[in-house]
Amino acid sequence: MATDPWKARIKKYDDDFNAGVATEDELVEFIQTKVYLYEQYKVTDDNLWDGFRIDFKDFTPQIMGSILWRELQ
Numbered sequence: 001m002a003t004d005p006w007k008a009r010i011k012k013y014d015d016d017f018n019a020g021v022a023t024e025d026e027l028v029e030f031i032q033t034k035v036y037l038y039e040q041y042k043v044t045d046d047n048l049w050d051g052f053r054i055d056f057k058d059f060t061p062q063i064m065g066s067i068l069w070r071e072l073q
Contacts, residue, residue: 009033019058027063028071 013033022030034055037043043051064072 006033006036010037017058019056019063020060024066027067031067031071 009029010033013030017030019027019030034051038048038051
């Protein structure tokens with residue numbers, strides 16, 4: 001039986017993610033996981049903004065600048 005690769009990512013990035021000590025790969029994986037969750041739950045408008053502010057609270061301009069633009073799109 002195949003396992004859902006998103007399950008492990010969702011668990012990994014559930015609550016205790018520290019962007020300040022994460023590797024670039026972890027930052028990208030975190031972003032991809034959050035986008036996946038927003039899409040799965042059809043999060044939009046104010047709910048999307050509120051979720052983004054909570055999920056990305058530790059992301060400084062320096063951290064965001066270290067991530068390739070295509071990943072941020």
